[in-house]
Structures are given as C-alpha cells and as structure tokens.
Amino acid sequence: MSTDRPVAALDRAALLLQLVPYLLGKGEVSVAEAAAEFEVAPDQMRAMVERLTVIGLPGEQGYWQLPHDLFDIDWDLLDRDDVIAITNTVGLERSPRLTAREAAALLAGLQLARSLPGFGDSELVTGLLSKLARGASTAPAAVIVAPGPVDGVRDVVDEALRSRVAVTFTYRAPGAEPISRTVDPIKVHIANGQWYLQGWDHLRQAVRTFHLDRVGDARVTDIPAAHGADPVPELFAPADDEVVARFRFPREVAPLLADYLERAEIDDADDGRAVASLRLADEQSLKRLAARRGGEVELVEPAGARRAAAAWAAAGLAQYAHES
Amino acid sequence: MNLVVALMATEQGLTKDTILSSVAGYREQLEAGASKDALEKMFERDKESLRGLGVPIETIGNRADPDDLREARYRVPTAEYALPEDITFSPAEVALLNIAGGVWGSESLSADARSGLRKIRALGIAVDEPIIGYAPRIRVRDASFAALQRAIEQCRIVTFTYLRPGEARPRERRVQPLALVEYEARWHVYGYDLNVDADRTFLLSRIVGEVTLTRKGFPAELREGAGERALEGLRAVAERQRALLEVHPGTEAALRLDRRAEQAPQGIRVPYVDLHVFADELASYGPEVRVVEPADLRAEVIRRLEATLALHGGAE
DSSP states (O other): OOSSSOOOHHHHHHHHHHHHHHHHHHSSEEHHHHHHHTTSOHHHHHHHHHHHTTOBOOOSTTSOOOGGGBOEEOHHHHHHHOEEOEEEOOSOOSOBOBOHHHHHHHHHHHHHHTTSTTTTTOHHHHHHHHHHHHTBSSOOOEEEEOOOOOOHHHHHHHHHHHHTEEEEEEEOOTTSOOEEEEEEEEEEEEETTEEEEEEEETTTTEEEEEEGGGEEEEEEEEEEOTTTTOOOOOTTOOOOOOEEEEEEEEGGGGGGGHHHHTTSEEEEOSTTEEEEEEEESOTHHHHHHHHHTTTTOEEEESHHHHHHHHHHHHHHHHTTGGGO | OHHHHHHHHOSSOEEHHHHHHHSTTTHHHHHTTOOHHHHHHHHHHHHHHHHHTTOOOEEEOOSSOTTOOTTOEEEOOHHHHBOOTTOOOOHHHHHHHHHHHTOBOSHHHHHHHHHHHHHHHTTTOOOOSOOOSEEEEBOOOOTHHHHHHHHHHHTEEEEEEEOOTTOSSOEEEEEEEEEEEEETTEEEEEEEETTTTEEEEEEGGGEEEEEEEEEEEOOGGGGTTHHHHHHHHHHHHHHHOEEEEEEOTTSHHHHHHHTTOEEETTEEEEEOSOHHHHHHHHHHTGGGEEEEEOHHHHHHHHHHHHHHHHHTTOOO
C-alpha cells in the first residue's frame, strides 16, 4: 500500500466523490486519519481538501460562483489543528454506488469469508451478498469462489482461537515422523485453498506455521493461550534458502509454473524455451515438480535433484510394470 | 468534478452550451478563447471518464427527434448515482466486509475492494470488534483475469489462444465469457464457446498470451445465474468422475488425497474435474499412488512419468 505514489487525475476524481460523504460522516477528522483512510500522503489529503473548496455549482451567466455555491471547510481548524470539517456542501453528500468492479471484488471476498468456521450460510453473508449486488451501479461480473472441503480440524482450531486457549494435535511434517504439538493459536491463513495455522509452539518456544492438512487428532485444551497475540511473520516470509535450482521449460507453460517463476530469475534458452533459476529450502519438491509437468520441465541443477526425478518417475512406473 | 456537481444539481438537465459556458473548468477555457470544438471533445472525454467511475450520465434528447443531440440535455440522476438510502449495513456486516475486502493479493482487485469498502464505511457505521485470527487470501496470478472480467462486465465476445493438454498446439477460441470461477484453487472462465456452440469451462492458466475483447457484444441476459451454472457444472463433473486409487499410507499423497476421498474396498475413490489437471497431481506423487481406474487417467499418469524419466536421463 504505497502512500507516496502520485494520484492520477481519474483516481483523484474517484477519491473526491468519496471524500465528501466520508467527511460529512466524520464531522471532524484529522488530516492524518483521513489520509490513512484514503491511502494517500497527508500532503495529498490536504491538497485534495483544498481542491474541493474550488468546486461548486455553475455561477449565474456572466458571474463567478458565490461562496455558498462552493464546497467550504473550516479553514481555521485546518490551519491550527490539522483537522478537516466541511462547512458547506453543494452536492455529493451520499456515498456513490459501488462500481461493478468494486462490488465483484467484495462479493468474491465474501464467498471466501463464508468458508470460515461459524460463517457458513449465515444470514449475515446472504444478506450482504444481496445488498452488495443491489448497491452496484452496473451488474458486477460473476466472480465465484467455490468453498473447499472442510473438516473437524478447522472447527477445533476455530474454537481454540475464539476461547483463547492452546490446541494440541499430531503434526506430520513432510518426510518426518508424526510429533505431538501444543500451540497457542494466533492466526489462520487461507491461501490457494490451503489452510495454515500460525501459533506459538510450546515445544519449540517460538512462532511456527502449521499446514492444517498435516494436522491430525486436534483437541482443544484448557491451557490459556499466553502467546495468542504475539506478532507473526508473513506467511511465506523469505527464508535462508540454501539450494540453488535451475530448470528448463517451454515458454508457453510458464503460467502453469507461476508458483516457482514468481521468485525465479528467467533467462531465454533455445527453441522457445527458458531457464529459471531460484533458491529453495530443500530440493525434495523438485522431483515432484518434474513429474507433475511430465516431460515439460527439465531439472538442470542440482544434479542430485535430476537423478532423484529420474528415480522418482521410475519407481512410479514400476507400479504399472506388469501391465505393459 | 464541477461537472458532476452541476449535473447532479439540475432536474431538467443542462445543454452542452450551458455547460461549456458556465461550468468551471470549461468556462475559463472558453473565455480564454479555446475553440468550441476542442471544448466539446473535452466534454465528451470527461463524460466517458465519469461513466467509467460509475457516475451515471443521462442524455435527454429532443422529444420530437431523439437522435438529434444538438439540443440534448445532460444530468446525473441522484437516485442512480448514490447508494440507495434503504441499503444500510450493521456493525457486524461491516466487520465481515473488512475481512472480505482484504482477501485480494493482486493489486488491482485489492484496490477495487478497498475503494468499495471506503464507500460503505463513509455511511458512518460503527464497526464491531474486528474479526481477528483469520487472514483469508485469494491470489489471481493469471494475466487474463482482468481482461476477462472487463469482457463479462461489458458483455463482449473475446478471443484467446488456448492450449489444451494433450494437444500439440494451442487453438484460437471465440467465447462469450459469462463467469469467473475459482475451483480447487484454480481460476476458470465459464462461457459459451462459439467454436463448438456449447457451454465450456476453460482454465485460465492454459490461456496462452493475451485475451482480446472484440467489438461484438452478446445479450446481458446470458449472464444471469451464470456463476451458479458454472459451479453446478463443475460439481456435476466431479460427481461423475471418480478415480480409484491405491495410496501408500503416511505419504504426502495420502495426506493430500484422503481429505477428498471416499473409502473403497480396494483403495480410495477421489472425484476430479479435469483429467489432465488430476493426472498432473497424481504424477507428482510418483510411487506414492497407483491409479487403478479409469484407464485414460492411468495412461496420462504413465505418460507423464515416462516423459519425466526420459527427460532426466532414463533409468540407470
């Protein structure tokens, strides 16, 4: 959310349409608070308000506009206290309708919010869906988010979150034996349809992230979650990834590799192909990537991953050996 | 902005001449000697920009001859401009909308959501305690999403190049786009495929290059209920297509597949929507899963594994 980006003329007009109802709703509001709400720098907010005061109704033929034909603010208040208060309006008092795009963005967000435990098909969501559709200036494009399968683990974690107690479960990390963990839940992330729990891990004495698909036998405890409000890092914060991997792929399948390519350096290769270089936490996932994109992605480095991919595919094929 | 205020304040509408000679912004230019032609162009541009912002501008034509725009009057009907008075939001609703508005990872949709939220918050509603503990996110990485969304809004036929898995080269498609659907974390566009005269669902990640909006439109009625139809279609396919799989317990494959599975006497049954997308996933599990049936899915998985083996130096 950049606050020092210059505001383009059209964006400025859109903001001004929203500014009047906002200021009227607030009564008095500090420049800083209004700037934060509109995601602009305080200077820009001040400029917007000043610009507002030269907007008004057309003057009578041949005369310039009279003061009451223009928007006005309490200038003393602005100069002295950095506070904005509108003193005269000539229109724009009501919030504009949502644009089709705004309504679509909120409608789709609501569908995802509906998958949160406790929000299911609640009247709250259904009511909002129809209000948003009705509040749009033109029909929003249908942007649908299908809810994924839900299981008991999510409900248990939700209950722990709400009652601010620790949750205990068996966790199976990739390629490791299951371990029993007790965690003060802090935040549940839902990304790409996957659910992750960030919480204070009693065993490691630190904040850890758990993929809920890897969680089993979850139970709510009666241990108060002492670290339930601890700060958490970004979900996929860059880590000290050690392995440098390189793979070759045909350009047209790039969209299918977006997960990897967005943090890779990409160089042209011959034949409409490209080579991606990126850092990874471990090379275990590469053989799975190669098999998933069977024949399209060729691992170049590390050599171990290349061999592992061949062995992985061969072991997979061995299961079908008696058939062919 | 002066234009909006002027057009909202008038009941019967203002003629172009009145606007150019009295509304601030045009008036100064006219007095400074700008040509009327240039000002009229400026007015047309401003009108279009405002419509783009969702400001409805009504043109009231000559009653005797509606096509004659020389005497046309322009106004902004307040009822269509403003959020209807009877739409109000409770504090709990605003709290939930705040979560809904924060889900977008992509910059443009996220800006749209925040701007929509601002309009709603400006209604001066108190907000419940924020709903804490949840951070749902939707990511849209497909470049074609924005163009398709615009095409749906404007009811315009699109063309794009689509690479169907299993086909050697991509093909040009001509589609009436009706809905965008995220299903199992992948974005699809549902629409009427004019090449085959039937409803089709396309994976956005298999669209190669740009989506082109043609000048040709389609009736807006086609969009009604399209989202539900698309979703039902995908669910019906998943209902029909169930693979029988043998999965090694305790593996990554078991973890990922069991949640979606039904137990069967010989292994598990997992529904799938797209043969190729599912074959991709199953191939990635290598020796952790064996496809019993259907035969076409098994063949696709074997083909991927063979190609992977061949590309990485073959068996040792």
